[in-house]
Amino acid sequence: MINFDSDYAMTIDGKAVFTDKTHPVYNPATKAVIAGVPDCSQAQLDEAVASSRRAFGAWSKTPLAERQEKVAALGDLIEANAEAFMALLTREQGKPRAGAEWEVFGSAAWLKEIATQSLEDEVLEDSAERRVVTRYTPLGVVGAIVPWNFPLLLAVWKIAPALVAGCTVVLKPSPYTPLCDLKFVELAQQILPPGVVNCVTGDDELGKWMTAHPDINKIAFTGSTATGRHVARSAADTIKRVTLELGGNDPAIVLPDVDPEVVAEQLFWASFQNNAQFCNATKRVYIHEEIYDQVRDAMVRFIEANVKVGDGAEEDTTLGPIQNSMQYEKVQDYFEDCRKNGFKFAVGGEIDTNAPGWFVPVTLVDNPPEDSRIVTEEPFGPILPLLKWSDEADVVARANDTIYGLGASVWGKDLDAVQRIGAQLEAGTVWLNEIHEYSPHQAFGGHKQSGLGCENSLHGLMEYTNWQTTTLKKQ
Ligand code: NAD
Numbered sequence: 001m002i003n004f005d006s007d008y009a010m011t012i013d014g015k016a017v018f019t020d021k022t023h024p025v026y027n028p029a030t031k032a033v034i035a036g037v038p039d040c041s042q043a044q045l046d047e048a049v050a051s052s053r054r055a056f057g058a059w060s061k062t063p064l065a066e067r068q069e070k071v072a073a074l075g076d077l078i079e080a081n082a083e084a085f086m087a088l089l090t091r092e093q094g095k096p097r098a099g100a101e102w103e104v105f106g107s108a109a110w111l112k113e114i115a116t117q118s119l120e121d122e123v124l125e126d127s128a129e130r131r132v133v134t135r136y137t138p139l140g141v142v143g144a145i146v147p148w149n150f151p152l153l154l155a156v157w158k159i160a161p162a163l164v165a166g167c168t169v170v171l172k173p174s175p176y177t178p179l180c181d182l183k184f185v186e187l188a189q190q191i192l193p194p195g196v197v198n199c200v201t202g203d204d205e206l207g208k209w210m211t212a213h214p215d216i217n218k219i220a221f222t223g224s225t226a227t228g229r230h231v232a233r234s235a236a237d238t239i240k241r242v243t244l245e246l247g248g249n250d251p252a253i254v255l256p257d258v259d260p261e262v263v264a265e266q267l268f269w270a271s272f273q274n275n276a277q278f279c280n281a282t283k284r285v286y287i288h289e290e291i292y293d294q295v296r297d298a299m300v301r302f303i304e305a306n307v308k309v310g311d312g313a314e315e316d317t318t319l320g321p322i323q324n325s326m327q328y329e330k331v332q333d334y335f336e337d338c339r340k341n342g343f344k345f346a347v348g349g350e351i352d353t354n355a356p357g358w359f360v361p362v363t364l365v366d367n368p369p370e371d372s373r374i375v376t377e378e379p380f381g382p383i384l385p386l387l388k389w390s391d392e393a394d395v396v397a398r399a400n401d402t403i404y405g406l407g408a409s410v411w412g413k414d415l416d417a418v419q420r421i422g423a424q425l426e427a428g429t430v431w432l433n434e435i436h437e438y439s440p441h442q443a444f445g446g447h448k449q450s451g452l453g454c455e456n457s458l459h460g461l462m463e464y465t466n467w468q469t470t471t472l473k474k475q
Helices: 042-059 064-080 082-093 097-114 151-165 179-188 204-212 225-236 260-276 292-306 325-340 392-400 415-422 457-462
Strands: 010-012 015-017 022-027 032-038 122-126 130-138 141-145 168-172 197-199 218-222 241-245 250-254 282-288 344-347 363-366 383-389 407-411 429-432 465-473
Touching: 010 042, 010 179, 022 082, 032 082, 032 179, 042 141, 042 168, 042 197, 042 204, 064 082, 064 097, 064 151, 064 179, 082 097, 082 151, 082 179, 097 151, 141 151, 141 204, 151 168, 151 179, 151 218, 151 457, 168 204, 179 197, 204 225, 218 225, 225 241, 250 260, 250 392, 260 282, 260 292, 260 383, 260 407, 282 292, 282 392, 292 344, 292 363, 292 383, 325 383, 383 392, 392 415, 407 415, 415 429, 457 465
Parallel strands: 141 168, 141 218, 168 197, 218 241, 250 282, 250 407, 282 383, 363 383, 407 429
Antiparallel strands: 010 015, 010 197, 022 032, 122 130, 130 465, 344 363
16 A cells, blocks of 8 residues: 555656655645655666666567556556546645546546557558568666656656657656556566666756756657757767647637637636646637627626635635635736736736735736736736637737647537637647647647647657667568
8 A cells, every 4th residue: 555645755767755955746626735745866866877878778678569568557556546646736736626626536537548649650561672671769867857847647648659669767856746656666566577667856956967867868848948948959969759738828719709708618617627737728719709708707797706726625615715825926916917908908907916825816916918928928827818800811810829738629510610710729739619728649739839749649658768760672
């Protein structure tokens, strides 16, 4: 039995590793310290990478079916410990029960589904004279670096395809949310040989050491675009492969024929799921001017009637706190900027800085200018600009006028118009009349500065491999 409430150790070469120096982890709903986790030294990172390198030899030669079976078994392990994972996730990340359930069972489901995937050899020629085959060989040791908004799921999105492809992994969680990841990797040792998955904890410096490490072959990174640039620069020195899942500023375009009451609830969840700490959260809503007032007012009514911001551990909480003090200050700054510029709040707008946790009220900003910070930047907190549009070409241009290209959505009854507009949006995922539908078999990634490469699907699996072409002259 594993104790989820204490003994947070790194896992290096199958063994629990503690350090004298630790760093604190907070419950964002109370600001109380709930754990101290190890501070990985450079020598310990070297040990972790060396153990993953050793493990790679045997793991990459383990039959695919056996690797798939073990990856699926990791899913079973999460399910068997789901209650403990959900409680811990709420404690360290802040998300309420429904969100924790989605993430924990989603992680299990992802492991099981990715375990069904494989990359077949491609026979390009098989004639009397020659046989030409392209096959996919595992890259080696993967450094997986994850953020604090979906700590378990985004780790699984990297570990599952890496292991199926035959790679081994050194995982680094965010210093803000390391606990579920530490426990997951500790549990995984029941199934995996030592070194196949290691987990190390530390601050951003540890991430830098990983991106520069000569014996890591690939960095699978999810985080901000600013950090993604550092990762790409650092990885360049050793020509590491990188997958970068970065920030977003997803637009939603609302046509004049929607039912305001129905779309209001859909837009609420599109924008505020996970307390808007979500790369794919809708971050700008363009509502046709004919229906703007009705949709705005319906959203306000929905929020006032249904949304309780509070401790995720309380049953009636809809949205939890901001996950950490750094992000809380960033979000406060957007409130301040809106206030300073005299923008109107349709709902919310006042942060109670005396609250016990890092709580922020759900806030709608009523038609701010297109070039304001709240429209052009990624607040990563529950403050959302509503904007008016009247001309289709103009709204498409505004939606695309950003360095980001992660996701986008279009909402309307006229399906021709919905699809026509959707086809013009520059984003990795475009949802039409629905939102945040993901699948392990659906490629996920960003256009423009929202990322490089993708996760999930066979395209994502391929990113953990080198392609190798063999040509054989038979006579
Ligand atoms: P972040 O970039 O600050 O940190 C992400 C991870 O990188 C952490 O583990 C951190 O310790 C590490 N890190 C920091 N500096 C590093 C460096 N120089 N080298 C290597 N690693 C380093 O991001 P965050 O604040 O944890 O997460 C929020 C951001 O992540 C948002 O911009 C959000 O949109 C983005 N995000 C993207 C996706 C996606 O799939 N595209 C998903 C979730 C979050």
